[in-house]
Amino acid sequence: MAKRIFGFFLLAITTFTVLLGCCSATVHKVGDSDGWAPKEDxxxxxxxxxxxxxxxVFEYDRNFNDVTQVSGGLEYEFCDSSFPKAVYNTGHDVVTLKEPGSYYFITSxxxxxxxGQRLDVLVTHDPSSPIPPPSPSKILPSGNIYKVGDSKRWSVYDSEFYYQWSKEKQxxxxxxxLFEYNNEVNDVFEISGDLEFLYCDPxxxxAVHKxxxxxxxxTEPGIHYFISSEPGHCEAGLKLQVVVGPTPNVPKLSPLERLTRWLNSFTFNHH
Incomplete structure (x- = not known):
């Protein structure tokens, strides 16, 4: 009986928390009464x-416009819709901001x-709301560790070296x-877009690693880009792109095993 009461109490708290989180979210109509339209400054x-x-919420005439989400600041600045992250074209698009970070939207x-019909927004966690624990789908298995550049590490100024290194791996x-280098003369910048990678734009x-x-x-499938932000280093070849596939089939783990692996992912012992 006591377990049943405790379970009901826990369910009530969880439901209240979920409802509170849903109700605290804000719906922003882009451009207010003008909607999704060109605007200078x-x-x-x-x-x-x-x-x-x-x-x-983007409202506009779908016969002349759309909403194209692009991955980086250069695509945004140059109105480049060649490699969109997402395209919306209903005329009344609702886009939920699921992760913190910068979001870039343009019309194609x-x-x-x-x-002036473009929008960049910086999304943060609401300081009044606790950050939820990761869902089981976010608890990743422990995979392989690849030392970038192998014995040559993150230090080769050759435009083909890291391309070939990445191409030979899955x-x-x-x-x-694992990036190893002299942090007095180098760093690792993770960037989001094709143009940023092509033009070495940091x-x-x-994310920044030093x-x-x-x-x-x-943590996500797709193309991941890394460059050095030091002047001239990326242009000389210190840049890496890796194509990441989905998680390979692994045995299903119990919730306790998934939680244990997630906690262990915060520690890395270098031997």
């Missing part, structure tokens, strides 16, 4: 705060975009990259 984002769980109508979600990195012994876990 608009300060709409300056008047808003964006948190994880909030939503953006290049004339409209260069006239990376999966859960694997890790302005809007996803320890000289950086272990970076690959």
């Amino acid at each position: 608009d300060n709409w984002t300056d008047r808003e705060e964006f948190h994880v769980g909030d939503s953006l 109508n290049h004339t409209q975009c260069t006239s 990376f999966h979600v859960g694997d890790s990259l 302005i809007s990195p996803v 320890t000289g012994h950086d272990l970076i876990k690959l």
Whole structure:
């Protein structure tokens, strides 16, 4: 009987927490009454705060426009919709901001975009809300650790070296990259877009690593980009892109085993 009462009490607390989180999210209508339209020097984002769980509503004429989410600051600046992360074209698009970080939206109508129809928002965790623990799907298996550049480490100034190094390997979600280098003369910037990688642009990195012994876990499938931000280093060849596939089939783990692996992922012992 006591266990049943405790279970009901725990369920009630969980339900209340979920409802509270849902209700605290804010819906932002982009452009307010003007909707999704060209605007020069608009300060709409300056008047808003964006948190994880909030939503953006884009309203526009779908016969002339769309909403294209791009991956990086250069795609945003040059109105380049060649490699979109997502495209919305209903005329009433609701985009939920699920992760912290920078989000970039443009219209694929290049004339409209260069006239000011683009939006970048910085999303943060709501300080009044606790950060939820990861779901079981976010608890990754322990994969392989690849030492970038093998014995030559992260120090080769050759435009083909790291391309060939990456091409010869298969990376999966859960694997890790180990960058070793002299942190007095180098670093590792993880960047988000093709153009940033092509032009060695470190302005809007996803993450910055400077320890000289950086272990970076690959948590999402897709293409991951890494460069050195030191002047001239990336242009000389110190840049890496890796294609990450989904997690290979692994035996199913119990919730306790998944939690234990997740906790262990926070520690890395170098021998």
